[in-house]
Amino acid sequence: MTSSTRLPFGTALALAQRTLAAPLTAVLQAERVSAPEWFALNALGLRGPSPVAALAALLATNGLDAAAVDGLLAGLARSGTVELHDGAAGLTPAGTARYAELRDRIGAVTTRIFAQFDPDRVETARGLLEEIAALDPDELTHRTVAR
Known part of the structure; x- marks a missing residue:
């Protein structure tokens, strides 16, 4: 592949x-x-x-089914980071601290990565990805399959 060859969008996204x-x-x-x-x-x-x-629906995008989410949340509850009550989940104080610690470490790595690129291009890419994420995948699939 030469430097002038453009990858298909899906390939570029996957890479x-x-x-x-x-x-x-x-x-x-x-x-x-x-x-x-x-x-x-x-x-x-x-x-x-x-x-x-709602968490199960969100985590399904990462390949977790409802049973896996229940097991995951039960494990997080045993570790003291998540509290389960009346069909809802929330972070405990220890979970909030752990989340902040992880978020900050990941944020530092992300900042170093994206510092290599023009900030306007990064924000344009983020905006496009947010717009794509807001689309209804079922509707897109229906329109694609129905022709």
């Missing part, structure tokens, strides 16, 4: 995801936190206490 996931994985491994645990802590850290069903 970028692989490249960006490596430092995240390294931080999580050093902290002895699994990716699903981080996803759950991050969701609760960003959203606050949430119904378990």
